Ligand SMILES: Nc1ncnc2c1ncn2[C@@H]1O[C@H](COP(=O)(O)OP(=O)(O)O)[C@@H](O)[C@H]1O
């Protein structure tokens with residue numbers, strides 16, 4: 001069986017093809033800047049005899065007016081010429097779609113039906129940056145792969161186990177019962193994937209874990225074994241940690257002040273909080289590699305941004321150690337969490353109270369796969385685990401269809 005995973009964003013499409021049940025990655029890629037003058041496709045084909053060797057890479061620059069044009073081009077790469085890994089679109093049997101917001105309706109992976117699509121559409125208002133793009137990806141995939149079974153895997157699903165006192169806001173009840181205003185949480189496939197690996201690695205099925213996903217979007221989760229107990233993102237993906245361009249936690253009075261005395265429109269506030277804040281707002285750079293470069297050059301704004309970023313993570317480690325009544329491990333994952341040794345070092349400084357003691361030499365190493373970067377005497381483990389949302393999505397598709 002061939003499972004094709006699609007993570008469709010507002011201007012990008014990430015994809016990966018797996019052979020099942022071998023869980024073997026065949027190819028993966030990223031289509032960027034859809035709708036702009038020049039879009040790019042990075043397409044990687046893995047060596048079928050040895051998927052751990054570096055894949056063959058291909059780069060294309062071309063005009064792609066929309067997602068349909070983008071996915072059509074990808075189908076071309078999958079089926080034609082030297083890069084061909086399948087003969088025609090009918091060789092794709094299952095398509096797993098990342099859908100960011102599943103509301104309270106979807107606590108599990110679901111086969112996509114017209115009713116499911118209608119529900120995903122109804123949730124546009126709750127995830128305006130993500131759900132419309134995910135929906136578009138589904139529609140285009142249905143056209144290009146009419147034979148395939150289409151499956152939705154929701155970012156929110158893993159967090160549906162949160163207790164009510166953790167997911168409710170202290171607002172009048174009707175806003176929850178009638179408007180569904182509550183904490184949902186996101187990046188669920190990533191938290192679930194690394195939590196499972198951590199629990200297996202520790203040999204503790206009921207491990208008390210704090211998973212820390214630091215990508216462009218950032219979030220943390222308190223996880224007991226395989227059950228999510230709390231998470232930092234909320235009603236939408238704006239709450240909690242400082243992110244590349246998103247503010248994270250903010251006193252709601254700031255919004256009232258922006259909307260009232262300062263005369264911002266709702267649209268302007270949305271742009272401010274989603275696209276102009278976070279590390280970009282503080283330092284002028286959204287990409288952590290640029291922030292680090294500025295920091296090393298003595299830039300004081302970058303230094304403050306770095307301190308604030310790490311401080312917020314440390315605060316939530318404290319909060320979640322309380323939620324879990326103890327701690328067996330924290331797990332760093334995603335682009336920043338996996339690669340940025342300085343962030344990990346800042347976060348783990350003076351955390352002896354929580355049993356966390358970093359081995360700085362191990363922290364600096366760049367070996368692939370799961371790594372334990374804590375000292376032998378550390379009471380709780382500090383792990384770095386590469387996330388693989390695409391593999392987790394494929395696994396959930398396979399599980400659903402079995
Ligand atoms: N070597 C590195 N050192 C520090 N940060 C890195 C490194 N590689 C990637 N990143 C950071 O990872 C972030 C992107 O993470 P990623 O998980 O790919 O995000 P997303 O899936 O949300 O696009 C960027 O801020 C980027 O700067």
Ligand SMILES: CC(=O)OP(=O)(O)O
Nearest residue numbers: 100186187216217237
């Ligand atoms: C939900 C979310 O924040 O996703 P991303 O990090 O991909 O933007």
Ligand SMILES: [Mg+2]
Nearest residue numbers: 215216217334
């Ligand atoms: Mg991501």
